[in-house]
Amino acid sequence: MSHSVDGTTRNETYDFVVVANRLPVDRVVNDAGESSWKRAPGGLVTALAPVMEAADGAWVGWHGAPDEEVEPFENNGISIVPVPLSESDVNLYYEGFSNSTLWPLYHDVIVAPRFHRAWWDRYKKINQRFADATAAVAAEGATVWVQDYQLQLVPKLLKDVRPDLKIGFFNHIPFPSVDLFAQLPWRKRVLEGLLGADLIGFQRPSDASNFLRAVRRILGFTVRGQQIHVQDAQGNPLRIARAEAHPISIDxxxxxxxxxxxxxxxxxxxxxxxxxxxxxxxxxxxxxxxxxxxxxxxxxxxxxxxxxxxxxxxxxxxxxxxxxxxxxxxxxxxxxxxxxxxxxxxxxxxxxxxxxxxxxxxxxxxxxxxxxxxxxxxxxxxxxxxxxxxxxxxxxxxxxxxxxxxxxxxxxxxxxxxxxxxxxxxxxxxxxxxxxxxxxxxxxxxxxxxxxxxxxxxxxxDVARWSRKFLESLAKTDDELSLDARNRADEERAGHAAADLIRPRKPDDADNE
Structure with missing residues (x-):
């Protein structure tokens, strides 16, 4: 964060920022009617709190009460950056597009998803609001970790204005097969939004595979292994994003x-x-x-x-x-x-x-x-x-x-x-x-x-290992990724060579030598 010469805080920025629909705190009211904040239960908060406390971290999210503005504050060593939502925002962005469009679609259409343009428009607007709040508090070169399906547009919105940021995204729910995902009228925008992240994490390998297939078929991007060659609107190469399975756990x-x-x-x-x-x-x-x-x-x-x-x-x-x-x-x-x-x-x-x-x-x-x-x-x-x-x-x-x-x-x-x-x-x-x-x-x-x-x-x-492994993978540079790819290729070639050495020889093999 920055400080002026008199020691007061100015333009506070943070090296590690978590962005989620909800903040990691709940409001409590005592018998005297006085309100305060306590840490919310849940594995995500448990996993990330030590990282945030050690890395000068901030958490961007909604505090849970509509039509109310709350100033940023600190709680248990975590800087809290509230994003306000109105009752209309909750109805259209959260209960509408997030939970009546995306949730059923991503869960194999157990209940039919509903597609409404007004819900999508509000989803875009709220994702922009979260992205703006995050861009304002992220330090130069900061690591930003965006959480879950409510904020799938945030990575690209951030990357467009802050290319210096290292951005991760984790999807806590399944990602559907490409045939189901293709039903979404705004499928390209969602995929492009997610590909603003350097690393997109999923619960299961099958979810990561579904995402990679959707990127290849719907956007036409080149996919090699877990790497996606992201292009601009003119088809020019921009950078490489990755999709990996990082199954979450508990404390x-x-x-x-x-x-x-x-x-x-x-x-x-x-x-x-x-x-x-x-x-x-x-x-x-x-x-x-x-x-x-x-x-x-x-x-x-x-x-x-x-x-x-x-x-x-x-x-x-x-x-x-x-x-x-x-x-x-x-x-x-x-x-x-x-x-x-x-x-x-x-x-x-x-x-x-x-x-x-x-x-x-x-x-x-x-x-x-x-x-x-x-x-x-x-x-x-x-x-x-x-x-x-x-x-x-x-x-x-x-x-x-x-x-x-x-x-x-x-x-x-x-x-x-x-x-x-x-x-x-x-x-x-x-x-x-x-x-x-x-x-x-x-x-x-x-x-x-x-x-x-x-x-x-x-x-x-456990959940601490989950967060550590994800952030370690996110921190890898392009050079390290290239080295990993070369090492894997060398190992595969060595394995094939060893298999050839121990392969039983047929009689005509000796005759041909």
Missing amino acids: SASISRMAKDPKVQARAKEIRRGLGNPDVVVLGVDRLDYTKGIRHRLKAFGELIDDGRLEVGGAALVQVASPSRERVGEYMKLRDEIELTVGRINGEHDTVSHTAIRYLHHSYPFEEMVALYLAADVMLVTALRDGMNLVAKEYVAAHVDNKGALVLSEFAGAADQLKHAFQVNPHDIDDLKDTIVAAIALPEAEASRRMRIMRRQIATN
Whole structure:
């Protein structure tokens, strides 16, 4: 940052800037009506806070209240740069284009996306607002990391006015196949926006591959491996951008510490008592979203009771569905369907002392969530499409006792890392039912073996490693990238040569020598 001769701050700029739809703080109001800010929960904040504190960092984002201007401030060593949004901005940019156009399109059209020019126009306007705020606070040569699908135009808008910046972008949700993405009327503008970044990160290799195919087919740019030869409007080469998989993770160490807290363990036992001490507690934890497969797991669980394979009192399902986008029509419809399904199953099967499904439409403190993880014998993660699903990893991190079983959708990004979960296609209800029963019946020794392997995986690949690896890759220069490419080519040639040396010789090989 810059300072005048009298020591006052002037034109504050920062060497590391994170740009996200939301700021890493929540407003809290005490009993006296006085408001203050506290650090928001979540893996992204946990991962980036130490980096920002060490690198003179700022976070650009919306503070969560429409039609309100907030001056920049500092919180726990992070400089906060609020970007204001009006109620109309929230309706058109966020609930409209971001969550009723991009979200369903990027999640394989589970719900049909809607395309409205007014939403797109506001999306462009808000992305420009975020880019302007970022350009104003980024120091010369700063590193800027843009987060998620709400801000896909920001990288190019920044690069156009600040070519000195090193820009990264990370997409926290899936990237669709090119055939689905091609439905977007503004597909070229979105791809061009993302290619303003030097590095575009995705949760899964398949997402990065989908993006590279879209760039090749829709923009016609040359793609070699993970490198994209970005061109200007006249087809002249500008620079090279890269698309890579960098799967996000969790702060596994802090979750494990919390799970060892005697108070949290006592709360887990209390939860089981409150359910009537069933033999098996099955748990689902999700935002109330149509991508999460909540209806599929309720159907499977209800049919298991209908079939007599599970009985109320012996097994109980706890479904936490935290409120989400409650003003969007599809989400209101989903809530009605889920609550009707839960009511029907409980009405048919509940006893005086036990309930089949305990449905909780609330958000809970994280300590309560860890207690729920500990209380659960089986965790159901049945997402129909998910960029990662950190709940699956949190459940594993919480089970310091190496107990429990995880049923995990193969369509969640976490399935790439958690190979020892019971992986399932949630659309196949019969297979989902069989998998739930197999997880419940899993012998203790086998459950412990699977859990130990999964815990080791997430402890090694935690959220701090995710941010470090992404930023290390972003920091690479063109010369380093060229050297890496040459080294890989040399290794491949050496491998081919070695294969030729050990290849069994045919009789006619000797004759030809």
